[in-house]
Amino acid sequence: MKSNNQPKIVCQNISKVFIQKGSQRVHVLEDISVDVKPNEFVVILGPGQSGKSTLLRIIAGLETPTTGTVTLDGKEVSGPGADRGLVFQSYMLFPWKTVLGNVELGPRLRGIPKKERREVAQRYINLVGLQKFEKHYPHQLSGGMKQRVGIARAYANNPEVMLLDEPFGQLDAQTRYFMEKETARIWETEKRTVLFVTNNIEEAIYLGDRIISLQGKLPGRMHATYEVNLPRPREQTEMKFLELRQKITDASELVL
Amino acid sequence: MSTTTTAASSIANEIQQEVMERKPFSIVAFLKNRWFLYAISLTAFFALWKYVDYTRVLGNGIAAPEKVVVAIYRLMIDTVAGKSLWGHTWASLNRILIGFAIASSIAVPLGILMALNRYVNAVVKPVFDLIKPMPPFAWISCAILWFGIDEPSKIFIIVVGTFVPCLLNSYMGIRLIEPQLYDVVRMLGGSRRDEILQVGFPAAFPAIFAGLQISLSIAWTCVLSAELVSARSGLGFIIIQGMQLARPDFVLAGMVVLAFWAWATTLIVTYLEKFLCPWKRETSLA
Numbered sequence: 202m203k204s205n206n207q208p209k210i211v212c213q214n215i216s217k218v219f220i221q222k223g224s225q226r227v228h229v230l231e232d233i234s235v236d237v238k239p240n241e242f243v244v245i246l247g248p249g250q251s252g253k254s255t256l257l258r259i260i261a262g263l264e265t266p267t268t269g270t271v272t273l274d275g276k277e278v279s280g281p282g283a284d285r286g287l288v289f290q291s292y293m294l295f296p297w298k299t300v301l302g303n304v305e306l307g308p309r310l311r312g313i314p315k316k317e318r319r320e321v322a323q324r325y326i327n328l329v330g331l332q333k334f335e336k337h338y339p340h341q342l343s344g345g346m347k348q349r350v351g352i353a354r355a356y357a358n359n360p361e362v363m364l365l366d367e368p369f370g371q372l373d374a375q376t377r378y379f380m381e382k383e384t385a386r387i388w389e390t391e392k393r394t395v396l397f398v399t400n401n402i403e404e405a406i407y408l409g410d411r412i413i414s415l416q417g418k419l420p421g422r423m424h425a426t427y428e429v430n431l432p433r434p435r436e437q438t439e440m441k442f443l444e445l446r447q448k449i450t451d452a453s454e455l456v457l
Numbered sequence: 458m459s460t461t462t463t464a465a466s467s468i469a470n471e472i473q474q475e476v477m478e479r480k481p482f483s484i485v486a487f488l489k490n491r492w493f494l495y496a497i498s499l500t501a502f503f504a505l506w507k508y509v510d511y512t513r514v515l516g517n518g519i520a521a522p523e524k525v526v527v528a529i530y531r532l533m534i535d536t537v538a539g540k541s542l543w544g545h546t547w548a549s550l551n552r553i554l555i556g557f558a559i560a561s562s563i564a565v566p567l568g569i570l571m572a573l574n575r576y577v578n579a580v581v582k583p584v585f586d587l588i589k590p591m592p593p594f595a596w597i598s599c600a601i602l603w604f605g606i607d608e609p610s611k612i613f614i615i616v617v618g619t620f621v622p623c624l625l626n627s628y629m630g631i632r633l634i635e636p637q638l639y640d641v642v643r644m645l646g647g648s649r650r651d652e653i654l655q656v657g658f659p660a661a662f663p664a665i666f667a668g669l670q671i672s673l674s675i676a677w678t679c680v681l682s683a684e685l686v687s688a689r690s691g692l693g694f695i696i697i698q699g700m701q702l703a704r705p706d707f708v709l710a711g712m713v714v715l716a717f718w719a720w721a722t723t724l725i726v727t728y729l730e731k732f733l734c735p736w737k738r739e740t741s742l743a
């Protein structure tokens with residue numbers, strides 16, 4: 202472990218151009234620089250189609266940036282790895298595995314003996330509140346429960362950094378609000394460095410230590426950074442919360 | 458369905474129906490009942506069959522339903538060309554099982570390999586595309602020329618017929634996998650081997666199984682056509698014998714038994730799939 206001032210993740214001048222079939226170029230990201238301190242909860246806020254998923258996939262090592270670099274603890278990221286855990290926008294659970302089978306997959310791939318990995322998996326299943334659902338298959342779960350499995354699966358592999366890509370984008374407003382509270386609670390119990398992508402301003406303020414907003418319309422660019430100095434747990438009806446919300450809304454072209 | 462006495466009350470019913478939009482128990486609801494319609498449909502079918510037989514419009518070309526049942530019973534006890542109905546059924550089933558086993562054990566791995574490796578794909582695909590549109594029966598003459606009229610030529614037809622759907626479904630099963638599922642394994646620290654074992658096979662399994670199911674029904678068509686051309690045993694042979702002896706009850710008996718076994722074997726595969734893919738239980742049980 203490095204000293205606390207050393208950033209955990211550094212993204213330097215990242216841009217991304219996809220070359221599609223027929224040499225068509227899609228410019229998705231332009232000059233993104235982000236750094237995240239250890240155990241910091243950073244939210245990337247951007248409208249639809251602003252390259253948020255692409256940025257997260259670059260940090261995850263699933264895509265290579267066209268220019269720029271991503272470093273984790275000072276080492277350049279060159280591919281996917283177990284030191285980062287990714288929670289997918291559309292869950293991506295394995296339908297042929299039970300909740301337990303999905304959650305224990307990471308430890309299993311790393312060759313951890315059955316008894317031990319069951320214990321780890323069970324601990325995170327309990328943490329996300331899915332005890333008694335271990336034997337269920339994903340199709341038997343609601344959307345919110347599926348994403349809990351996605352979060353538990355990422356956590357169970359014990360990554361240093363959690364990357365969450367609009368994890369609650371497909372949920373109804375009520376479930377979404379509930380899941381945000383759960384996320385805050387889980388993060389308080391299991392502190393990690395978190396990069397959380399969303400298009401929802403309330404969600405960003407509710408969860409983030411810091412919010413980095415992206416400009417809409419491709420290519421996505423950095424727009425502004427907001428420090429959220431509100432005590433946790435936060436209330437969406439607090440005065441300061443609403444003020445910050447107003448400030449971000451005014452500054453961005455986000456339509457609410 | 459009595460007419461005069463209930464006429465008045467049924468009119469009263471209709472009036473009431475108009476007043477009360479939806480009645481829980483009405484004649485319409487009864488007529489729309491699924492089971493009732495099934496019964497009507499089957500009764501009409503057998504009645505028509507019986508009527509055609511009765512009027513002799515098809516001459517001696519058809520046997521009444523009950524005669525077919527008797528024929529099935531007699532074929533089970535008596536023998537045709539040294540075999541009872543059971544023996545002939547087994548002869549057909551045996552050919553199918555051998556042909557099906559040969560085809561699937563080659564086509565499924567080949568389809569998977571083609572989907573995973575583009576060089577294998579580039580080598581196999583042109584030849585496969587050339588052979589693919591050929592109806593399996595087109596091979597019958599070749600099969601007899603190459604393998605004679607015994608078992609191998611019949612099995613060859615089944616292999617050729619079932620090879621195509623087996624290979625295509627395995628290939629598509631792998632190709633249509635959501636690529637982000639592989640990303641999950643990569644993010645958790647898995648290797649290329651883990652990707653194939655944890656995602657490739659299980660995700661393609663339902664499609665591969667669907668290919669096997671289609672192949673099985675094609676196998677029945679293949680075995681029948683091969684047996685119709687030349688055979689001394691099998692359900693196709695019974696049908697041909699029935700035709701040559703001018704015994705429509707034998708012909709129909711052979712057809713009924715064939716349909717039954719084709720249905721039964723497909724059902725076995727369906728249940729096997731439900732057993733092997735418990736995660737699909739909800740979605741595939743309609």
Ligand SMILES: Nc1ncnc2c1ncn2[C@@H]1O[C@H](COP(=O)(O)OP(=O)(O)OP(=O)(O)O)[C@@H](O)[C@H]1O
Pocket residue numbers: 219220221227229247248249250251252253254255256290367400419
């Ligand atoms: N592999 C790829 N090849 C070509 N274009 C791509 C690829 N991946 C993403 N894109 C393009 O990049 C653009 C941004 O995609 P991205 O998914 O990063 O945006 P997003 O902000 O996450 O959107 P959303 O809010 O809908 O999730 C899209 O227009 C998409 O077409």
Ligand SMILES: [Mg+2]
Pocket residue numbers: 253254255290366367
């Ligand atoms: Mg996205």
